[in-house]
Amino acid sequence: MQQRYNYAFFDEASKREIRRALIKGVSIPGYQVPFASREMPIGRGWGTGGLQITLAIIGRGDVLKVIDQGSDDSVNAVNIKKLVADTTDVEVTDATEDASLIQSRHRIPEQPLRADQILVLQVPTPEPLRSFEPSEAVTKRLHAEADYTGAWLELFDQIVRYDMTTTGADHPVLVNGRYVMAPSPIPRFDNLKLHQAEHLTLLGAGREKKIYAVPPHTDVVPLDFEDYPFSVERFDGKRCRLCGAEDVYLDELVDEITGETYYQCNDTAFCAGCHPERSAQRVVEGSRASASAEDHARSVRPSCAGSFDSLTLAQDDNPLEASQLTLRTTSDSQEGASHAR
Amino acid sequence: MMITENAELHRAQRAFRGVLDAFAHPGTVCTIERAADSPVRPAALDSALEAVVRLFVDQAVTFSVVDAEPDATAAYLTGETHAMRFPVREADFVVVPARADAQLAAEAVLEACRGTLVAPEKGATVLMGCARLSAPEEAAAGGEPALHVVEVRGPGVADVNRFAVDRVEWARARAERRDEFPCGVEIVLVDLEGNLVAVPRSSQVTLSGDASALGATEAADRVAAASEPCLAGEVR
Numbered sequence: 081m082q083q084r085y086n087y088a089f090f091d092e093a094s095k096r097e098i099r100r101a102l103i104k105g106v107s108i109p110g111y112q113v114p115f116a117s118r119e120m121p122i123g124r125g126w127g128t129g130g131l132q133i134t135l136a137i138i139g140r141g142d143v144l145k146v147i148d149q150g151s152d153d154s155v156n157a158v159n160i161k162k163l164v165a166d167t168t169d170v171e172v173t174d175a176t177e178d179a180s181l182i183q184s185r186h187r188i189p190e191q192p193l194r195a196d197q198i199l200v201l202q203v204p205t206p207e208p209l210r211s212f213e214p215s216e217a218v219t220k221r222l223h224a225e226a227d228y229t230g231a232w233l234e235l236f237d238q239i240v241r242y243d244m245t246t247t248g249a250d251h252p253v254l255v256n257g258r259y260v261m262a263p264s265p266i267p268r269f270d271n272l273k274l275h276q277a278e279h280l281t282l283l284g285a286g287r288e289k290k291i292y293a294v295p296p297h298t299d300v301v302p303l304d305f306e307d308y309p310f311s312v313e314r315f316d317g318k319r320c321r322l323c324g325a326e327d328v329y330l331d332e333l334v335d336e337i338t339g340e341t342y343y344q345c346n347d348t349a350f351c352a353g354c355h356p357e358r359s360a361q362r363v364v365e366g367s368r369a370s371a372s373a374e375d376h377a378r379s380v381r382p383s384c385a386g387s388f389d390s391l392t393l394a395q396d397d398n399p400l401e402a403s404q405l406t407l408r409t410t411s412d413s414q415e416g417a418s419h420a421r
Numbered sequence: 422m423m424i425t426e427n428a429e430l431h432r433a434q435r436a437f438r439g440v441l442d443a444f445a446h447p448g449t450v451c452t453i454e455r456a457a458d459s460p461v462r463p464a465a466l467d468s469a470l471e472a473v474v475r476l477f478v479d480q481a482v483t484f485s486v487v488d489a490e491p492d493a494t495a496a497y498l499t500g501e502t503h504a505m506r507f508p509v510r511e512a513d514f515v516v517v518p519a520r521a522d523a524q525l526a527a528e529a530v531l532e533a534c535r536g537t538l539v540a541p542e543k544g545a546t547v548l549m550g551c552a553r554l555s556a557p558e559e560a561a562a563g564g565e566p567a568l569h570v571v572e573v574r575g576p577g578v579a580d581v582n583r584f585a586v587d588r589v590e591w592a593r594a595r596a597e598r599r600d601e602f603p604c605g606v607e608i609v610l611v612d613l614e615g616n617l618v619a620v621p622r623s624s625q626v627t628l629s630g631d632a633s634a635l636g637a638t639e640a641a642d643r644v645a646a647a648s649e650p651c652l653a654g655e656v657r
Contacts, residue, residue: 087426092433096479099437102476105443105541107621108603116481135443140435154597154613165538167424195446224538256576256623258603280445295445297621 088135089167094118098136098291102282105293110255111223112206117289122162128286130183130202131160135167137198137282142170145179150187150329150346153276157185174349186249188270190328190350193279193298201264203285204290208252208262217297228260231303239308251310252299255294265301269312269329320345323353429457440609441617443559448573448582450556451579463493465518469615470550476521477546478502478514485512485531488521490562501607510534512545523590528544531596541603544622548628555586560585570629573620583629584618586610592626 088095094116102210120128127148138144142212144164148157152174160183161172167175173179183200193199209219221228231252238246245251253274263271264283274281274294281294294300304310319326321342328350330343338381345351436453443451457469462468465488475570478484480503486495487509495506509515509532510580536544553560553568560568568585571592591608600606605622619630620626631652 084423084425087424087430087436092430093479093481095437095479097481101542102441102475103444103546103607106441106577106609107623108541108622111541111603137434137438139438140431169424191553220539280441297579298576330521345487395557 085167087168088138089163090132090135091119095136101291102133102136103291105282105291106280108259108289108297109295110253110259110261110292111326112285112290112292114262114289115291116268117286118285121306122159124184124287125204127160127183127185127202129284129288129291130185130286131163132162132286133179133182133282133291134164135282138168138170140169141314142168142180143178144170144172144183145174145176145349146172147187147189147347147349150331151348153348154191168308176349176350177381186267187267187329188266188273190199190325190345190347192273193277195278197279198278199281201266201281201283203262203264203283203290204287205287206262206283206285206290207249208260222340223259226258229301230303231260233363235303235308239305245304245308245310252298252303254303256298258314261294261300267308267313267329268302271302271310272299272312276300312392315343318343320351322353325351426515427619431471432456433476436472437618440473440476440619443617444607444621445623447576447581447619447624448571448584449618450554450584451617453611453616453617458565461497462476463497465490465494465551466516467519467612467613469611469613469617470518470548472615473548473609473617474498474514474516475502475613477548478504478505482513483507483511484516485509486513486516486518487525488518494518502582503530509539514545515545515547515611517547517549519552520567521550523588524644526567526588527590527594530606530608531590533604535598535600535604535606537603538604540606541622544604546593546607548609548625549588549591551586551588551610551612553585554610554616555585556595557583557585572627572629573624574627575621576620578624585617587627595620595626 097116098268106111118132120131125224144161145152146157146161148154151157164170165172175193179197181198181200182189182210185202188199209222209230212234213219213222241383247268249267250259250262251271253263255261263274276297276299278296280296283292286320302310312330315330318330320330321344323345329346329386331346332341332343335340343354433456437451439451443449453472456472458468462471478498484498485504485507488494488538492559498504499506509529511534515529515533533545533547534543536542557570566588569589570583570585571589573582595608600622602622607622608619608620611617
């Protein structure tokens with residue numbers, strides 16, 4: 081039997097609940113607004129918070145992009161795109177500049193977002209004090225009192241143990257001088273993109289039933305110490321083997337046969353040439369396959385089914401089998417990349 | 422997969438995106454579509470204000486109407502939204518029709534719930550009708566000297582956003598509240614044409630060209646904001 085869904089999956093009352101939380105979230109930057117999180121047809125912890133925000137705000141005329149760890153083509157991103165596209169009539173795209181709505185897990189696109197774009201981030205653990213204090217009632221009070229000892233202590237503890245802060249992602253930030261916020265597990269590299277951004281950022285945690293937001297032109301300062309300034313991941317002397325980009329967040333890959341280590345853009349759409357200004361800088365060795373991937377990714381696609389092959393195309397060009405590639409977590413040197421507050 | 426949809430649903434979605442945009446850029450004028458005409462709508466409630474009310478008010482929240490004769494409007498909204506009518510101090514949404522006089526509008530803003538430090542999201546949202554709302558350049562070009570120019574600073578604002586509006590008692594009342602951020606109220610102004618401005622609690626508000634103590638303070642200066650009587654919503 082053919083199931084009939086309301087436009088954008090939710091009933092209108094559910095949308096109102098999420099919309100009310102969004103408005104309060106934008107009005108109190110960085111504050112986690114509790115909301116009546118809905119059951120979703122995907123598992124909690126797989127992006128239900130971001131998905132609920134996307135469904136509550138999406139409408140005709142929107143163009144949706146969904147990325148997961150920088151990739152438009154990973155399973156999570158593809159399935160979220162499918163669900164949204166099936167229950168709405170929106171177009172989906174890989175091109176960051178074509179999207180009006182970007183839902184993301186773990187990354188902010190390399191290409192700076194515009195004022196007319198909205199970024200929706202999926203959040204597994206919205207509470208930056210959770211590892212310090214397990215009780216929700218207590219962390220709510222700590223936020224009320226702006227007592228962020230726990231967040232500072234955690235960073236201090238890392239410095240004592242390792243002589244550096246070891247937050248691989250989700251480095252806590254102070255928003256608008258008031259709330260300490262978990263920016264979702266984006267790399268430190270992306271934290272700075274939230275500061276005084278042009279775009280609105282909405283963060284949703286479905287399992288934890290929290291929505292929060294960072295409005296445009298809002299101060300977002302990573303927590304750090306004077307003698308241990310915040311630093312981002314660095315990729316000195318490394319460049320993407322496909323497009324040659326140097327100033328982007330790179331994945332480190334290892335060829336298990338030859339032991340060779342090489343790097344590739346984490347943001348696949350950026351790498352595939354969705355970014356028009358970059359195409360001039362592209363390294364020629366990118367070859368025929370990459371060029372066709374670029375052409376392919378440029379076109380806004382009306383449906384997502386069976387069309388997420390730009391990454392596959394790029395890999396086909398490599399003589400190695402994809403199964404021989406190992407993705408290693410990037411943990412490059414972060415020394416000296418202090419960031420002025 | 423089959424989708425069920427109707428015009429009302431899409432109108433609400435567009436209106437919400439307008440309001441979300443207005444909250445993300447406080448002090449800028451956005452436009453929303455007015456609600457469909459209804460023969461039973463009370464005279465006090467215009468179609469633009471009703472559209473905003475319907476975006477947020479349903480059986481999960483409470484509302485209050487502040488007007489000289491609020492009962493007809495409240496009864497209509499209860500019937501349409503199934504929301505409970507509460508006293509102003511306790512209501513989640515405070516509806517102030519455009520025809521409400523300055524004193525009533527000021528009282529509505531003064532009395533609205535501010536939330537608590539633990540749950541600041543419980544602070545009320547004041548939905549206020551007004552006769553005319555526009556960008557200041559339009560107001561100047563249209564020769565409307567009666568409009569006040571309001572300046573907004575804070576999160577969402579690059580430097581300063583200005584808008585022109587026919588009523589400002591809400592701004593004075595908002596300053597009088599002296600809420601401690603993150604407590605406070607959100608104010609949404611909407612005129613008869615569907616032009617809309619949002620003033621979240623995080624914004625600092627001043628009246629342009631107002632030499633009195635209300636408008637003279639540099640609102641961006643938080644130290645001054647804490648010590649002087651000014652139109653600063655964010656006092657710490």
